[in-house]
Amino acid sequence: MARQDELRSLRIRVLIPLTAICIAGLGGTVGFYVLWREQGGTWLDALYMTFNTLATVGFKEVRPLDAAGRWLTMAVGVTGIGGAFFLFSVVMDYLVTQRFLDVRGRRRMQNRIDALSGHYVVAGLGRVGRRAAEELREAKAAVVVVDPSEEVEALAGERDYLHLQGDATEDEVLERAGIRRAKGLIVTTNNDATNLYVVLSARILNPNLFIVARADEEDSVPKLMRAGADRAMSPYAIGGRRLAHLMLSPGAVEFFETAMRRGNQALNIGEIVLVSGSRMVGRPLAELSQETGATLLAVLRDNTAIAAPKPDLVLATGDRLLALGTDEQLERLEKMLLAPR
Known part of the structure; x- marks a missing residue:
């Protein structure tokens, strides 16, 4: 949103000097033509005089200028050249500011990553x-x-x-x-x-x-x-298996998708590793379920999965526990497994 507001402001700031330049060009061309029409002046003469004035080329007047012509020339110069300088300043200010903000933004982003x-x-x-x-x-x-x-x-x-x-x-x-x-x-x-x-x-x-x-x-x-x-x-292999499982066992797939979806307050599946020095090392699995309310689905030990583990299973360092429960239950389970002796 801030980026869009910034671009909208830039468009407005650029449109103002561009409008001034266009007005100076159109007004000068029409004005010079009106002044020189009785002297045989053409639209090309008027356009050429306006271009010389805006471009600050400095060639002599195409035709003699009276007081009105001189006032018109000054008005065209002030409006057109002033608009051009204002446009240049707006563009340069934007480029310099964006470069400065980009460098600051990248430095600030890097500092956040370093932390x-x-x-x-x-x-x-x-x-x-x-x-x-x-x-x-x-x-x-x-x-x-x-x-x-x-x-x-x-x-x-x-x-x-x-x-x-x-x-x-x-x-x-x-x-x-x-x-x-x-x-x-x-x-x-x-x-x-x-x-x-x-x-x-x-x-x-x-x-x-x-x-x-x-x-x-x-x-x-x-x-x-x-x-x-x-x-x-492979995402394609996973997608193919998911589609086949949805056809064969849609209820089971929906259950696990719900359980694995992060941010779901009702149900989640978590994995916690039993670290060395935990007070649960050497203790039976039943204590975890009783104190946390989480359901232990499996214990991964030495690359072997112990599905539906028995309550009297003794936990060992390095065990990875897969548990089903709410966020609060899984948090209590993690605290128990990480608590020191």
Whole structure:
């Protein structure tokens, strides 16, 4: 909205001097023609005299000027030349101001990014990238969007995302996005070779980074995994499976879509990792359900999923718990799992 108001103000400021120049040109041409008509003057003579006056060329008068002609010449000069100088000042003021604001805005944006830690970086602001950033925003996670296109300023600005215009394949751009301090990276460009390069660069800069990459071709999935991605998937394959599941089990798909949608106050699915030193290490799973009210769906241990775990299952360091519940229940569960002994 502020940008639109600024452009509207600029149009008004430019229109005023342009109108003055047009009035000077038209009025001068008509005026000189009227003054010289009885002397055999033509419209071309009048237009030429007006042009000489506005352009400050300084050639002699086409025909002799009386007092009225001299007053007309001064009026044309003041109006036209004044309008031209005013137009020049408006344009220069706008260009200088925009350049100054752009530099200040980029510096301010970089300072905000430098203050982040444990955030998520989204490389690529296409349809997939925008959706991923929206989901992270709904989960109240800090997000930095990186894209080389000029549209990133407008797209990210509309949604108030922290953003950088740059190529994520360059280490310097990833460094500016705070990749060493980031918790995760989502690579969503529509080019598998670019995604591969971004994953490889990010993995070198931050070995502990959790990376999820998009693959346009199914054959690219294992390559992205070998390059350092923790997860790689094709949106088309996921979409195809989702459509098939909607046909076979629509109720189940709708339930999980509701549970996985961030911002839903009724139901959510969360994943919490049991860290070393937690007071829940060595304790039975039943204590979590009793104190938090969340439903434990599965425990991921040593790359093995324990579905519908029994209440007497003893928790161990590194266990990843998938739980179903409200935001409040999941928050209580996370606090219990992260609480020290």
